[in-house]
Amino acid sequence: xxxxxLSFPLLLLPSIATSSDQNEFYEANFQLQMLSAKSRNIxxxxxxxxxxxxxxxxxFENGVFIVNGDTPIPSEDMLERFYYQEIKxxxxxxxxxxKLIVHSxxxxxxxxxxxIKLNLTYCVSKEFKSRYEEVVNKMALAAKEWQESxxxxxxxxxxxxxxxxxxxxxxxxxxxPVDVNRQYLARAFFPNYSRESRNLLIDESSFxxxxxxKLNLVGILRHELGHVLGFRHEHTRAESGxxxxxxxxxxxxxxxxxxxxxxxxCNGQGDWSLSIxxxxxxGASCLYGPPVSSLTSLTAQSTFNPNDCx
Numbered sequence: 057x058x059x060x061x062l063s064f065p066l067l068l069l070p071s072i073a074t075s076s077d078q079n080e081f082y083e084a085n086f087q088l089q090m091l092s093a094k095s096r097n098i099x100x101x102x103x104x105x106x107x108x109x110x111x112x113x114x115x116f117e118n119g120v121f122i123v124n125g126d127t128p129i130p131s132e133d134m135l136e137r138f139y140y141q142e143i144k145x146x147x148x149x150x151x152x153x154x155k156l157i158v159h160s161x162x163x164x165x166x167x168x169x170x171x172i173k174l175n176l177t178y179c180v181s182k183e184f185k186s187r188y189e190e191v192v193n194k195m196a197l198a199a200k201e202w203q204e205s206x207x208x209x210x211x212x213x214x215x216x217x218x219x220x221x222x223x224x225x226x227x228x229x230x231x232x233p234v235d236v237n238r239q240y241l242a243r244a245f246f247p248n249y250s251r252e253s254r255n256l257l258i259d260e261s262s263f264x265x266x267x268x269x270k271l272n273l274v275g276i277l278r279h280e281l282g283h284v285l286g287f288r289h290e291h292t293r294a295e296s297g298x299x300x301x302x303x304x305x306x307x308x309x310x311x312x313x314x315x316x317x318x319x320x321x322c323n324g325q326g327d328w329s330l331s332i333x334x335x336x337x338x339g340a341s342c343l344y345g346p347p348v349s350s351l352t353s354l355t356a357q358s359t360f361n362p363n364d365c366x
Contacts, residue, residue, distance in 0.1 A: 104139050111135065112239045118222055118252055124289060124301045125319065126243040126280070130253045142302035156315060156339025157288045159246045160306040165343075166248040166286045168208070172228070173344050176210045176284070178256070179220035181232040187263060188217075190273070195231060198277035201332050204347055206340035208285060222252045229254040229284065241271075244280040256280055275316075275330035282317050285340065290315040291322035298322055308339035308365065338364060 112122045120128040121135045129135045159166040168176065184191050192212065199210035213227050220230045229245070238261045245254050258273075265271050292301040295311040299322035312318065312335035314326035326333075341347075342365035 102143075104136060107139050107143060108135070112236075114234070114236060114257075116234070120253065122240060122243060124292075126240045126283070127289075127301075128243055128245055128249075128253060130249070138302070142304065156282075156308050156312065156317060156336045157290065157293065157305040158286045158308055158339075158343055159248070159288050159304060161248065161304045164248075165306055166246045167343055168247050168285070173207060174209045174348070175228075176208060177213050177227045178210065178229050178231055179213050179216035179224065179227045181220035181230065182217050183220075184233050184258075187233075190263075191231065191258065194274045194277055197274050198281050201278060202281055202285065202340065205332055205337035206285075206343065207345035207348055208340075209348060210281070222255055225251055229256060231256045231258070233258055233260070235260045242276050242280050244283040246283060247286045256284065269328050271328035271330070275328065278316050278332060279330045282336075286343065287317050287336075287339070289322075290318035291324060296323050308342045309335050312336065312339075341365075 114120055114122070120130050121132075123129055123135075123138065129138055167173075178195075180188065180192050180195060182188055192214075195210075196212065203209055216224055216227050220227075220232060222230060224230060228251075232255060234257045236259050238259065240259060241262045242256065242258045244256045256277075258276075262273050262276055265273075288305045289299070289301060290296070290312055291299045292305065293307075293311050294300075296313070296318070299319065312333055313324050314333050314335070315324075316326075316330050316332045316336050318324040318326060320326060320328055342362070
């Protein structure tokens, strides 16, 4: 969740109350798009070789390329395709936010099937050593919050923790430690990735955070599990005004500057606690249905209205 290069000053959108206010909103949003297009053009002016030189590649076996702070790209071919289709593609059209966003490569929504979404199994590597129990507990806390937001169930399989590798096909994904010199705090994957790329990797730096910041491991894992469920960085929308990534996504709700998937330094209005908002929960329910009744209260379930989904 680092290595973001382009940034612009914080810009706040006016609320919409009257037709005059609405015109101001559209004008402000247009200006944000222009700023984003400017940042995009700066990146697009690079050749692929220049772009490639600045992309971090994990230095271990089956290591992937990392773009957008914590998004893995498994191969050189896919990285080159990403560059030409997304970096050089320019700014996508926008309908000004009347539409949480989900990864949609090639227009196909990346999500877990109805059978798998209730059986999202994972292992936690014993290579965490003295931090193993901490990771187990904080994974459970982060998973619980998503389970209380939508119809998904994460299941830890401790019997596979001694063999928690990318080649273990008895679990859907593995949670392992890495030391990549703070290139990222953690990184995950999207549902359409193959098993060898379905890893949630936690860098050593996630255990040595500034005590004065709200950022903590549970928040980091909430964000990364959002990616596991298919959710993209919220700040790639036009409304953010900066940090545009690509157009391979589909909106589920209106723009949420407080989203757990929004980097604060990308004009986000939330903080580094990376908390799941009501809008995040709504978007997750739109994709996966309401929470399973045994995992949350009837009151929480009653807040979901499928008519609110875009």
